[in-house]
Amino acid sequence: VSGEPAPLTRAERKRAEQAEELRTEIIDAAFIEFAENGYHQTTISDIATRLSISSGTFYNYFKNKRDIVDYVIDRLTSQLLAALAADNPADVASTAAEYHEQSKRIAGAVDAVLDADWRVPRMLLFEATSIDAAMTQRVLEIFDLARQAASAYLQNGVRRGFLRDDIDIGATADAITGLMISVAVRSLSSRLDSDARRRQRETVIELLMNGITARR
Amino acid sequence: VSGEPAPLTRAERKRAEQAEELRTEIIDAAFIEFAENGYHQTTISDIATRLSISSGTFYNYFKNKRDIVDYVIDRLTSQLLAALAADNPADVASTAAEYHEQSKRIAGAVDAVLDADWRVPRMLLFEATSIDAAMTQRVLEIFDLARQAASAYLQNGVRRGFLRDDIDIGATADAITGLMISVAVRSLSSRLDSDARRRQRETVIELLMNGITARR
Amino acid sequence: VSGEPAPLTRAERKRAEQAEELRTEIIDAAFIEFAENGYHQTTISDIATRLSISSGTFYNYFKNKRDIVDYVIDRLTSQLLAALAADNPADVASTAAEYHEQSKRIAGAVDAVLDADWRVPRMLLFEATSIDAAMTQRVLEIFDLARQAASAYLQNGVRRGFLRDDIDIGATADAITGLMISVAVRSLSSRLDSDARRRQRETVIELLMNGITARR
Amino acid sequence: VSGEPAPLTRAERKRAEQAEELRTEIIDAAFIEFAENGYHQTTISDIATRLSISSGTFYNYFKNKRDIVDYVIDRLTSQLLAALAADNPADVASTAAEYHEQSKRIAGAVDAVLDADWRVPRMLLFEATSIDAAMTQRVLEIFDLARQAASAYLQNGVRRGFLRDDIDIGATADAITGLMISVAVRSLSSRLDSDARRRQRETVIELLMNGITARR
């Protein structure tokens, strides 16, 4: 027995690539349909027809309709984790100004991920919770991820002294997550352009930093 | 044909009351099922069985399955409008402190409406968007209502000088709406008790007023 | 709470009767189709079409296609038990002649049950084993029933001394069961008339009693 | 075009042998699956997977799924004919004792054929009748073969005077066939070992020869 799997021949490699390509096309087609008509209103045959493939072919690539959503959540989760973690360690900011900058950077990175295919967050926010309890759970877990990240950043700020030491970190992290989601929902509802989205992000961050009360 | 409807007899009145009662019971049963299993997973027969009525009777009270959601959105919208408008004219606050108090009052009133039957906001947030585009629109209109209300309050504060005059009112109203929704989602996800919800509301309002930045 | 279920009204009784009637018609239609085209080749829609009902109606009466077979096996098993046990206690025969008579009586009773709807044994013998393992098990259990009955009768005969005391009761009971089944298969394959079936039964019983060897 | 097929080269002969070998492996794999899961529950892909070949290859060796059963019935029929006819001409026995010996010999030969691959008779008895009418017919023809053979042996015995001259040869041949089948079913249901099978055969033959009635 060999410890290595047999290396792929050229033909096998090509076939595998084409398979991966079709898989991606199916995901895209599915999400276009989901976005246009909703998950429950979309049939496998709608997806297949859009690609001019047969409905049976769908099942060569995904176990069932639900499976495609699972697959995409996996992908999105890792993309978000990458965007968050990448070059943004929680403890890098040492002043409010640096924190402000970092927040804008992270918000921009998250926005970039979500904007790359806006149908994915749309699906997650508007439809996933209606698929079944397990899927709802998966979405809530993504929110939890955001909450934990926000907590870590807040803790750093409080420790360093540039954030108020009387804030309730948990509740504030919740609020920040909520703000992020609401910005996302807003973008999705009205399909803002990238500039409008940037302005909205910055307004929200500024609001978060300084509140709305007038200073004398 | 008579120009006037005949006045109701006692028996007719009683019958009408019973009908209204059953209509309410159907709504309640439906929302319990929707909350437990989701809109799409709930059948008319599930709802009927819960009430020991026949599925046919459902259709004497509602045009179809979707209709019951419409009906509830109508009810919720007017309840929210009542809670918001009632004793909270936008121009009543003249200091930041009064504004703070007013905000807590309004948030409490909204919470009371939502908490009276938490299944209703759950439905709206988690399922309505998956029913169809029109239903999604209706939910977004409720959000719009909140946005408009928030705008009015913010405008008053800026005009009176107790809120910063450099805030972007539209974006800030969006943010406030987002915060409200996220507080609601959080409550629904983890079923917080009334005290925990109050604390969360107040944290968020305080955050909104003063931001998270430490003051020297 | 009352110990009694509410008595049925006249209307309810009528409805229940009609339901039972349709249920029977569905069974009959199903078995006609099974007999003509085989279980696997028969679709629910074939059955429904034959009765001019919709395919959905089938599912108001049976859980699925397999369920109808289960239902019929239940019915057949109790009919066979009734036919066997009824007036044929194992110990009633005290001479070979009485035993011979009893055998013919029992064989006749079993034949009457099977002939009442020959499609049922056809189904069981020719198709049930192909449905699934559980169904095969159910059929084998019926054979076991026959084996046990045959054993009891043989034991009585050996004890009373009118049957050979050197026979292997288990193997002989197996053989008798096999003979019964083969007579049934033969009938089903060529649709013998009632007279031919009686002759066949008697030949087999005579053979069983005396063997084929010539006596000097 | 040449009038003669070109003689096979060594390489061609080898290839043909390998092809024949794979064909046999496919049959074996198919019957293992059929025995485990039933004909209808077995997919071509199940068979292919078991052999680590592709499903397409199956179709290079068999016209379709049903074809493999036909093929096996052909093979079994000729094996049974060989076993029966080989060294057992119908007129060889001239005494009851010789007849008894011959019966045991034939039964043993048949058993050897069936036992060589018990999945084949299992398939025929339990599944073939559910494939389609033509397949059922083929199985019944095999039974007919048995019936004809039994008739011939009985006739010889009656003519020679060592079998009773009052037996109904047709019905008795039927009964003998039924006994053979029932012995087979019994073996298949409980997977008896070769010794138990031999004992069962001999019991049945003895029963057939002498009946169960006690002789004074």
Added chain:
DNA sequence: GATGAATGAGTCTTCATTCAT
């Protein structure tokens, strides 16, 4: 000859809705 992806016809099954009683 081998491969396995693509095909699409074929079925079961569900369920919102209707309507005769």
Added chain:
DNA sequence: AATGAATGAAGACTCATTCAT
């Protein structure tokens, strides 16, 4: 007004078979 059986359109999913590589 209540009932609940009947309806049948709709859709997910399977799998024998084909065929380009």
